[in-house]
Amino acid sequence: MGTPPFTMCITSGKGGVGKTSLAVNLGAALTRTDRKVLIVDGDLGLANVDIFFGLSVDTNILDILANGSDPLACVSFPLDNLGVLPATSGVPEMVALGPGDQDKLGGYLQCLFDHFDLVLIDTAAGIGASVLWFNSFVGDNLVVLTPEPTAITDAYALVKVLSTEHRRHRFEIVVNQVADTEEGARVFHQFQMVAGSFLDVDLNHLGTVVSDPLVGKAVRRQKPFVLASHFGPAAQAVRRIAADLDPRVVTAAASV
Numbered sequence: 273m274g275t276p277p278f279t280m281c282i283t284s285g286k287g288g289v290g291k292t293s294l295a296v297n298l299g300a301a302l303t304r305t306d307r308k309v310l311i312v313d314g315d316l317g318l319a320n321v322d323i324f325f326g327l328s329v330d331t332n333i334l335d336i337l338a339n340g341s342d343p344l345a346c347v348s349f350p351l352d353n354l355g356v357l358p359a360t361s362g363v364p365e366m367v368a369l370g371p372g373d374q375d376k377l378g379g380y381l382q383c384l385f386d387h388f389d390l391v392l393i394d395t396a397a398g399i400g401a402s403v404l405w406f407n408s409f410v411g412d413n414l415v416v417l418t419p420e421p422t423a424i425t426d427a428y429a430l431v432k433v434l435s436t437e438h439r440r441h442r443f444e445i446v447v448n449q450v451a452d453t454e455e456g457a458r459v460f461h462q463f464q465m466v467a468g469s470f471l472d473v474d475l476n477h478l479g480t481v482v483s484d485p486l487v488g489k490a491v492r493r494q495k496p497f498v499l500a501s502h503f504g505p506a507a508q509a510v511r512r513i514a515a516d517l518d519p520r521v522v523t524a525a526a527s528v
């Protein structure tokens with residue numbers, strides 16, 4: 273058995289805060305140090321990680337669960353050293369996996385993860401059963417916030433449920449879509465004041481990503497913005513987050 277991979281959920285209370293953009297670009301940035309990265313699309317009902325990479329996929333998580341397909345055979349590689357396990361879009365029964373399916377999927381994922389150094393799971397928003405399960409399944413939890421009051425309240429609700437009902441007490445926080453790093457620090461401080469006062473949690477401000485038109489452009493081009501030749505402030509921020517995370521990843525002995 274090799275070293276277990278570093279596993280982290282990228283999650284949020286509110287939708288549209290930038291989870292998938294962060295997962296895709298953080299994953300791409302981490303391959304620069306030769307890490308073997310897997311991105312799992314955990315937004316089971318409205319999956320779109322494949323679209324961010326312009327992948328055309330014909331197998332996904334549903335095939336593993338429904339047909340017992342080999343999980344590694346369901347992974348697509350848009351980049352050297354970066355695999356994507358896609359999910360389904362428009363299949364409502366995937367949104368809330370029951371305990372039996374969770375156990376089954378958990379077993380399959382555990383074996384799949386051993387082929388990688390680092391696994392990022394891009395979840396759906398909210399406090400649905402699958403979101404909570406993915407967050408309980410990984411070693412680390414990253415919550416994405418934006419300055420919108422609704423994003424902050426919904427993140428509080430998610431962190432509350434994860435800490436009180438799922439024994440998760442440490443959270444990485446990335447503040448996204450802000451004007452500058454000062455606004456990022458203010459939003460983090462605001463969140464910490466509330467969550468830190470009322471919940472038994474330890475929050476770490478992992479980084480701030482400013483609003484950058486190159487993010488939307490990269491989605492339209494279906495290429496990670498960290499790999500674009502025209503490099504903007506969001507790419508710089510995500511590369512910095514990747515550099516901070518990288519020492520926590522130990523290269524696993526296993527190979528893809």
Ligand SMILES: Nc1ncnc2c1ncn2[C@@H]1O[C@H](COP(=O)(O)OP(=O)(O)O)[C@@H](O)[C@H]1O
Pocket residue numbers: 284286287288289290291292293294448449450481482483484485487488489491506
């Ligand atoms: N830092 C940013 N600057 C500008 N636009 C952003 C930024 N982060 C995300 N977006 C945009 O916000 C929208 C939602 O992002 P997405 O990653 O799909 O969010 P989520 O996965 O949380 O629903 C997309 O249109 C994306 O281009």
Ligand SMILES: [Mg+2]
Pocket residue numbers: 291292293315320394395
């Ligand atoms: Mg998403």
